[in-house]
Amino acid sequence: MTYPSAPEFRGAQFGDIGLAFRIAILATFFVLAFSLDSRATELKRIDEPAKPDFSLPGLDGTTVPLKAFKGHTVLVHFLATWCAPCREELPALTRFLDRSAAHASVIAISVADIDQRLKRVLEQTPVNFPVLLDRERTVTKSWHVTTLPTTYVLDANMKPLLVVEADFQWDTVDIEPATGKLIKNKIREPETTSDYSHQEKKGSDHDL
Known part of the structure; x- marks a missing residue:
């Protein structure tokens, strides 16, 4: 199945879209709408049953099952290389895992991406967590x-x-070691998810 090029904006929505010019018009509209408030995103509490298990390959062909991460708090992150906020968020997720690796894991799922493009993005922005390939969007849909x-x-x-359905500033949270809960920190929020630049942590606020 062929997917059209998607617009690069926060909260980019994808699906079976018809004509290319309609995509361009929607992209322009949403770029303007979402750029007005880029820091309003919050993690939402949810009460849902367990999501379907999966096993997906990485670029090296190694298959990674979700159940391998049981026992940790796990961030399952869906992204695509055509999505600019997705690319910007990768360094913040890497820093989050640097701080929290003893108590948390991160799994990224690349949605319907071209392998070579994903490889180039990861060469430019190395990460410390697996990035798995959902070529047919099977996991994304499930x-x-x-x-x-x-x-x-x-x-x-x-x-x-x-859950958060947009890019999130992972530099503003830590893992509480005893419980594995995310703790929001009282720190100045960076301008983007990729621009943290040694900002001072001033203590913890509350569990999310």
Whole structure:
């Protein structure tokens, strides 16, 4: 199945879209709409049953199952290389995992991407977590993901706890070691998810 080129904006929605010019018009509209408030995104609490299990390959051909991460808080992050906020978010997720690797894991799922383009993006922006290939959008559909980027936070038993359907400033949260909960920190929010530049942490605020 062939997918049209998608617009590069926060909360980019994808699906079976008809004509190319309609995509361009929608892209222009949403770029203007979403650029007005880029820092309003919050993680939402959810109470849902466990999402379908999956096993997906990485660029090296190694298959990685979700269940391998059971026992940790897990961020399952859906992205695509054509989505600018998705690319900007990768360094912030890397820094989050640097801080939280003892208590959390991150899995990225590249949605209907071209392998070589994804490889180039990861060469330019190295990450410290697996990026898996959902070439046919099988997992994306089974998880009912319609917006990129989208990130689900699962507890140690793989139950969904939180979701954010846009890019999120992962530099503003940490993992609480005893419980695995995300803790929001009282720090100045960076201008973008990729621009943190040694900002001072001033203590913790509350559990998300």
